[in-house]
Amino acid sequence: MKALSVRGDYIMQMIEGTKKIEYRTWQTKYRGPLLMCSTTKKVAGAAPGYAVCVVNLKSIEWSDFDEEFHWNIELRDLIEPVPVKGQLKLFNVDDSMITPVKDKKAWKAKIEPLIYKPRKRKNKR
Numbered sequence: 001m002k003a004l005s006v007r008g009d010y011i012m013q014m015i016e017g018t019k020k021i022e023y024r025t026w027q028t029k030y031r032g033p034l035l036m037c038s039t040t041k042k043v044a045g046a047a048p049g050y051a052v053c054v055v056n057l058k059s060i061e062w063s064d065f066d067e068e069f070h071w072n073i074e075l076r077d078l079i080e081p082v083p084v085k086g087q088l089k090l091f092n093v094d095d096s097m098i099t100p101v102k103d104k105k106a107w108k109a110k111i112e113p114l115i116y117k118p119r120k121r122k123n124k125r
Helices: 008-016 104-114
Strands: 002-006 021-024 032-038 050-063 068-083
Touching (some): 002 008, 008 032, 008 050
């Protein structure tokens, strides 16, 4: 399956349905399922270094305003979290690594231990 590395918090927004456009400076002729792989950057509320969902890349449009390509996406499947080393541009991941999850509650239970939660700083007085 084709895969794309994206900041983890953006992937969580895709899952929540609040992010429907991925902004890129480049385009591809590919359309269809796209594995979303979280970058290893530790961002609160995300699972760094894991693929956690598949989206459907529906279309790509150029925006003169943003001077970027708008990749129109929609959530297709939640998957069993799987560690994936991200790469630049589109890359391939073996289909055997991808297991769709139908039960969102079960998925949340599996992803919760992987979510990065920064420790709160103690106030120095």
